[in-house]
Amino acid sequence: MSPGLDHFLTVGALLFCLGLVVALSKRNAIGVLMGIELMLNAVNVTLLAFHRFTESANPVAGQTFVVFVITVAAAEAAVALALAVSFYRNRETVDVDRINLLRS
């Protein structure tokens, strides 16, 4: 079976949903971040699948968008991991259930 647009989109959707369940259910803040990275990768697969299989007035636009998504994902990962390390130093935990300083 030769893979077409719908096959790539299906893989992207499944990868996104796996990332979603990781991001929503993990107890560890770093685990949540790994779920978010999975979701961003799934989005990139979807973007490039549309870039490859559909007509566009600007054929480079798909790849350019993916470059920006990767950039923002890298910046987000750096800040989020710094937050996790910093929070561990102050509160001795990275458990998202116990990060509840704003709860009265």
Add this chain to the structure above:
Amino acid sequence: MALEGFGPAFAFWLLSAITLISAGGVMMARNLLHAVLFLIVTFIGVAGFFILLSAEFIAMAQVVIYVGAVAVLVLFAILLTPRSARDNSETVWGAPAALLSIALAAVLIFVIHDTAWSETNSFQAPSVEDLGRALLSTWVLPFQLASVLLTAALIGAIMLVRSPEEEAEDALS
């Protein structure tokens, strides 16, 4: 038009299996370090998809940035928190999250297979030169904003992880 021939089809199914199984491994692994190793395999599988979709530069960037930088960063963060924090278990929201995700997957797959996508027959892969020219002409403003964002993230990350002793030293000087 689908990718014809045995090679692309074989590569697609192999990469799908590798990527989705290792993404499942990120979810199932009990040790956070094992989860990161599964995450690296997922990133490499996604890079394979990028090559299959004629985006060689993006695949290279994926390997360099995700496997080379983000995965190492995650490993650093795990190793800077102690052994007791390496548990990768679920909160009470595990089952509702799984249900929500299965429902979303069902909706997305239904929509993907129900839509009549207008696929092109004449795809010309843009070269790296085209991409570079586009980044520095059409999208030069977002490109500059991305560099400002990276600088801000770099400074922010350094400020966040400074220890209290270092801040006290800076206040004295």
